[in-house]
Amino acid sequence: MSEMPKAYDPKAVETPIFAAWLAGGYFEQQPLPEGERPFTVAIPPPNVTGSLHMGHALNNTIQDVVVRRARMTGRPTRWVLGTDHAGIATQNKVEQLLASQGLRRQDIGREAFVEKCWEWRAEHGSTIIGQLKAMGCSCDYSNEWFTMDPSYQEAVRRVFVDWYDRGLIYRGKRIINWCPRCSTALSDIEVEHEDLDSHLWHFRYPLKDPVGARDHVVVATTRPETMLGDTCVAVHPDDERYRDIVGATVVLPLIGREIPIVADDYVDPTFGTGAVKVTPAHDQNDFEIAERHGCEKINILQADATISPAGGRYAGLSRYEARRKVVADMEAAELLLGIDDHVHAVGHCYRCHTVVEPWLSDQWFVDMKPLAVPAIDAVRDGRVVFHPKRWENVYFHWMEGIRDWCISRQLWWGHRIPVYYCDSCDAKPVASMDDLTECSQCGGSMRQDEDVLDTWFSSQLWPFATLGWPKHTPELDYFYPTSVLSTARDILFLWVARMIMSGIDFVDGKVPFDDVIIHPTVFNAEGKRMSKSLGTGIDPLDLMEHYGADGMRFGLMLQATGSQDIRFAEEKLGSSRNFANKIWNASRFVLMNLDEHFVPGEPEVTTVADAWILSRLADLASQVDEHITTYQFGEAARALYDFFWNEFCDWYIELSKGRLFAGARDDATEAEQGARLASQRNLVFVLDIALRLLHPMMPFVTEEIWCRLPLSEWRRASSLMVAAWPDPAELARFRDEAAERSVSKMLEIVVAVRTVRARYKIAPRQGISVVVRTQAETDVQLLDAEFTYLNALGGIDSFVAATDAVKPAHSVTVVAGGMEVYVPLEGLIDFEAERTRVAKELAAASSDLAKVARKLANEGFLAKAAPEVIEKERSKEAELADRVAVLRGQLDELEA
């Protein structure tokens, strides 16, 4: 067995271990003919343009934890891996690359551009995969998917054609969100709204012919430039102020177009002037008003958001120049009546943050309502469960108000829409699985739609397309539905909801996953979104460099509490890195104290400490198992940390030293040697189980150590990855409440004595004698039996314990474990300080006692509280009364 260095060095350990896992084929899982339902996770495919950020680090740690636990339980397990072609993001990257060579994509043409995208992907696409490996993620690397793989393309096409043929996909001229920079349509949920300080401009629109005394109407707008496309003015039908001018004609200033005044329920009479200028080509509501009243729809913007020829002399100006000029011209014409400050929501492109324009254009849509209904049911009846549960309400709210999905994008990189048009005859457009060249009606040549599909259209098929769908593969049969989907909340609608809809629709009505984990969002220390461009991000790779992959993972798990977002500060990883080192050193201690011919064996309870630690271990196993399976990672991490550090290291290892060292002496008796062996076996056993429980969160350090543990043949495995997950039910045999109580009593005494030592600066090596008085004979027996521990941990040389023990002169009294402990301090006692301290303790104890007494005097409490609660209060009262009496006696004595 090779020597373990004094400090854990993640760098030296992680790479070879990962290589060994990869070589060992532990990440792969083939479909089995029979047996238990497998555990499957489909990774949220990172964008090929992406590199690992903190959100990925958290999300993939979560997935790896559930996957590793499942694998250790023996369940066939597969974590499906792959990347997303990320239409806009990748196209942007490649366009930037071209721009650096002074080229636009139009210069090289569609085919060459798409070729460049593939090249880009080949070069950069696996960056993030390498980063997942560095984290230790146990994905199936042998089977990496890409959303543009040929079989995936077939899946996308199948879905399109199917929905098209069922009438769920249609083409229409609608108001969509247009990003002038990306030069493509976006779906509603790809637009981020941001409240901006702006203005409400009031314009006077003259009537063509005065109606009575009225010769104009005043409208208010947040977007003055859109007036170039106004085709009517709307007022509310019940609005008395305008009743007489409904039907009249307005002459649109600057343009001179004659437009009608219409009455429409949409108008809110209390807002602005109660009269709305209507620009049907640049506003969804205006579009609908125009539909209802048969008004013209004039598009005044071009694709790059400059004014179109329809804007007359404003043509060619940018939208913002046009705004300034329109306002200036209106003012010059004395038609600008006022400008109010006004905050309103402005939509921005979620990819490039350019202000988007509502724009009238021909696009493809999916009719979502029929798909949403079964997907709502699936969550409502619990076939899909969200964690935390409250996200279900967010899901319902969105799904119930779902609107049609604009799926066409004016990009080149992506799944091209498989619809073919005949230019020679009036044949209906055809959606086809095969490329069509010849019109079936007239034999003329066919032309494919120029647009590609929204990237999310392909992402929505991820859980089943990565298992071979639409082919009926053994993988699909075996691994679908997947078990858990873990993701950030910002893609709940973009991705999660759509996977549920398409999964149910295409895979025999089966939901794509049982559980959805919506994990916390990782913010920076200031509580702001991490952003690479703003330099407010933290790079997980740097963190792993400094704290090790395990340190980063465990630090994230400690903070993953489910409800609360994470304000991530790097300092927080320190304790996790230290924890890895603690595990390392505790293990090092155990291994250092094994004999060359150590024979592993079952744990042997020979002392109360053994019974105690095994009982605590059993408790730990059930907690960790429970918390991981209910996705309470923070709880699981804390339980592991507390057990390993505070119970196993601080106490059990310390308690073991006496037996270990005594049994190793040359003159050790046979009994001492036997005790040493028992201690060794217990240490190895506890360490073994603890490492297994820690492994999902800290895979590297646990694997490295575990492989060095000498274990019985049946406990061995070629890797901790596939070692058996501790079974809480099986470990329950170690539960021992009596031992837990006894040990806490002893530990209390040790702490009390240590406190006295610290207070009086008694050197650790200087022995100490104590006298203990207790009411219980069992306490005396316990202390007698476990004296070695008091000696080892409290430096107690000798003690007298009895029910009638007498307090020695010149001694300090502390109360611990329901016993009075007298520590003789001849000549050392600082009476003044002691008085202050005791008085303070007495005050606290008296106040506690009064509180308890009040409770016990309350008839309502006695009548209604649970019996065990009352019992607890009674014993608390007795304890406190005791304590108060002791402290009072002590104080009297000090004051005498």
Added chain:
RNA sequence: GGGCGAUUAACUCAGCGGGAGAGUGCCUCCCUUACAAGGAGGAAGUCGGGGGUUCAAAUCCCUCAUCGCCCACCA
């Protein structure tokens, strides 16, 4: 305009009906043969304000305040 979340020790956060917890930081002591990335001890909180329910509230309900997020067609 709706909805959600947060508010607990100096900081970051657990706890979510029955004795206020952790990590970091701070103070004191200790390089004791697993670990100074460590050990021992300690100080530190009217659990955002106000009501209510309950024998009992940090925990449940209402309300207010502050911060943050999401959804929404009010020009």
